[in-house]
Amino acid sequence: MLEERQEELINSVLEDDKEKIHEITDNMYPIDIAIIIEEFDDESLMKFNEHIDNELMAEIIEQASEELQVRIIKLFEFKSIVHLFSYMSNDDIADILGNLPIKMRKDLLKLMKTGDTRQLQELLGYDEDSAGGIMTTEYIALRGDLLIGESLKKIKEIGPKTEVIETIFVLNNNKELIGTADLRDILVAPEDEKLLNIMNDNIISVHPEEDQEKVSLLVSKYDLKAIPVIN
Template identity: 30%
Template sequence: MRIVKFYEILAEVEAMIESNDDLKLHTYLENMHAADISEILENLDEADQIYLFGLLSDELATEVLEELNSEDFSSLLHALTYEKKVAVLDLMSQDEIVDKLSDLPENRQKEIIAFLDFEDAEDVKELLVYEDSTAGRLMTKDFVSIQKNYTIYYAIETLRAIAPDAETIYYVYVTDDQERLVGVISLRELIVSAPNRTVSSVMNENLITVHVDDDQEEVAQIVSKYDLLAVPVVDSEGILQGIITVDDVLDIIEEEATEDFYKFAGSSDEEAYEHDTTLKVRVFASIRSRLPWLIVTIFGGLLSASVLAYFEKTISANASLALFMPLLAGMGGNVGTQSSTITVRNIATHEIEGTGIFKTLIHEISVGLIVGIVCALIVAVAAIIMETEYHIAIIVGISMWANMSTAATIGTIVPLVFKKIGVDPAVASAPFITTTIDLTGLSIYFTLATIMLAGL
């Protein structure tokens, strides 16, 4: 929904709530998407949330719960009748339940799990044991599997029986007598195959799988690379434990991109407003994540000040040199940040492997050299127009070129070095890059100025 349209709909819903027109409101909501209803709920007070949610059918209520954050999920669920709790939780997918429970206190987790049937409760408890952000935590056990010795006819009959409870049926996984994953068959292949053939004769044995302990980012990369709708999750013995569907992968991609974005800015995703935290907690989280990088920047600034102090005589003798310091620092910082952003992105997508490292270095350094020449000429001409002496214009131009070339090199090398030593490249954040470039830029500028002016 567009923002203006959303607020129009919100006002209309609030009017119907105020008039207690249950039938009209129920009909109106049933024609809306669950994501839009969840957004409306977030803008209502608690009493209105409970009233509106109570008007939804079980199916739509389940979809809305899956869209909500953990706090609102817990709050709304708590307000429902016992029968409604059981109904909506029975319809929710296991991975969605686990996702919501992960952010709740242990006692609240146990309360909610108590409303699940025995089989689902055991599966959810098992999934919660896995480490956060791993394939095991993300997977669902609501999948379809058949034995390899089944006939196609019997496999289809089995599918009819178990498919209603499955997360997806586009891929049907094939196991042996020990529940080890041995193949996969698409729904289309299952339907078009002769009824008397065995599953093992038509299944695809070229499997793409992930391990229960694999990081969620690796899972997202595999699904993206092979264009899968779902990926099976196995343990160390090859036994099929669950599946991860593409909708969960999209959430992973967004989560990882957000995390890298915050890290690159010298912050953390704890500062995001969608986190279920009070203002006090969020303030302290912001301080904890930002302060270390700001302290790094302070020490970088002090080092820059010491560089200026070292060249004090040069600056005193040629005050016009100081006019171009902000320009040099700003341009160098911009180029460095651009190069580091591209490099971190390529590292995250695994495009920098083997010779890719050398190609990335050559690319960014070449870009730095070329844009440095163009910007150097522009700055030199501008310096002359400002009636600066010609030798100062030459110094500024050469320094600009050298600074931008160096900045591109630093912005590329730092993330690569971090990756090599096992540190998340995203922490090669803007404060670190710009501080380093400020030091090198000032050193280049005033060293060149001292040398050239000494010869005049």
């Protein structure tokens, strides 16, 4: 089946048939598309990119092999790559940047927003097999004195842009972590209850340098959906 799709997609790109390309890719997973376009020459890759939306291309790049990721970034204009990065989470961007030559990585970081650059540089500073190397900077942290109704409103606003949503991190007024709350518990709690009254204050955390295998064991042992990484 994938071989048939591969031939169809190749022919559609060669014929510049945008409608057919959309018809084919709409019924495929990004990982399968990434496998197919790995065989494309540079011209076909550029044509393919012109005919699909940026969000799908970002998903394809996320799923692509390291070799294809580097090839695409070398082939496309850096401004286009930065625009595609806007559809990805920072930890996925950091993984991609980590495979690039240093000069190329620096040039891309210069084009990005200051806040994003700071977070990415932090992620890039950790070994890929450490907790810091696999962590995300995109999570929801709310003050514990918020009411559940207020918390839900903020979760709805922030959630679509966030990678970790099942676990909500709870902070005090000094922005220090004081607990975590499961999204399900928040959804069933009375709206006039304070977030800190339903949180779990028994915090299990790891340091950025912790080996990711130890992190996985902790996640499995305590059935965690997320674990805070604390310096």
